[in-house]
Amino acid sequence: MSDIRYIHWISRMGRKSTASVHQLKTLPPTSEALVENVKRAQFQACIWRAALTGEAPDMDPVENGWVLDDDFGALIPVTLPPQTEIAPAAVMKLIQCGCSTETSCSTERCGCVASQISCSAFCHCQAEIRTCQNKWTLLRQRIEDANYSDANESDAEVDRDD
Numbered sequence: 155m156s157d158i159r160y161i162h163w164i165s166r167m168g169r170k171s172t173a174s175v176h177q178l179k180t181l182p183p184t185s186e187a188l189v190e191n192v193k194r195a196q197f198q199a200c201i202w203r204a205a206l207t208g209e210a211p212d213m214d215p216v217e218n219g220w221v222l223d224d225d226f227g228a229l230i231p232v233t234l235p236p237q238t239e240i241a242p243a244a245v246m247k248l249i250q251c252g253c254s255t256e257t258s259c260s261t262e263r264c265g266c267v268a269s270q271i272s273c274s275a276f277c278h279c280q281a282e283i284r285t286c287q288n289k290w291t292l293l294r295q296r297i298e299d300a301n302y303s304d305a306n307e308s309d310a311e312v313d314r315d316d
Contacts, residue, residue: 155185186238193219194231221297233270236297251277260287 197218200211216222220229251265251273258279259267266273272291273279279286283295 155188159184184234184238186234190219190232190234221293223293223296225296230293236294236301251279253278257287258285259291264288266290 197211197213197215197220200213204211215229219232221232222228223230251259251267253259253264258264259273259277262268264273266277267288267290270290272294273281273286273288277286279288279291281288281291283292286292
């Protein structure tokens with residue numbers, strides 16, 4: 155699906171002006187994004203169905219397209235699984251937010267924040283945690299750190315069992 159959408163995007167962008175090619179909102183969705191959207195839609199449908207019976211569905215939102223953010227005390231939709239590229243490298247070379255203020259990527263004026271995606275190495279902030287204020291970049295980093303620490307804990311348990 156990602157390949158078909160990439161080909162479609164290339165054909166559409168060939169007819170547009172150079173300025174519109176560089177907008178993040180022109181990126182096509184990926185197969186991974188589709189899977190996460192389907193998970194959330196299925197979860198929502200189960201909640202609606204359960205509302206008719208008065209019993210909550212026996213489903214964990216964290217396993218169905220959401221991540222729990224303890225800092226904000228909220229569920230946040232997973233738009234892409236960790237370690238997933240939002241677009242092919244050739245497309246990412248064209249895309250950048252261009253923020254250049256002291257509070258880089260902190261408002262909706264940043265194309266990445268407005269598109270609800272984390273900044274990339276191509277953005278002015280280069281997705282550096284010390285300079286980028288994009289909440290999606292910070293969330294991605296927290297998720298990656300949690301996955302990394304979970305993997306290390308699993309490895310440590312295996313070592314202890316040996």
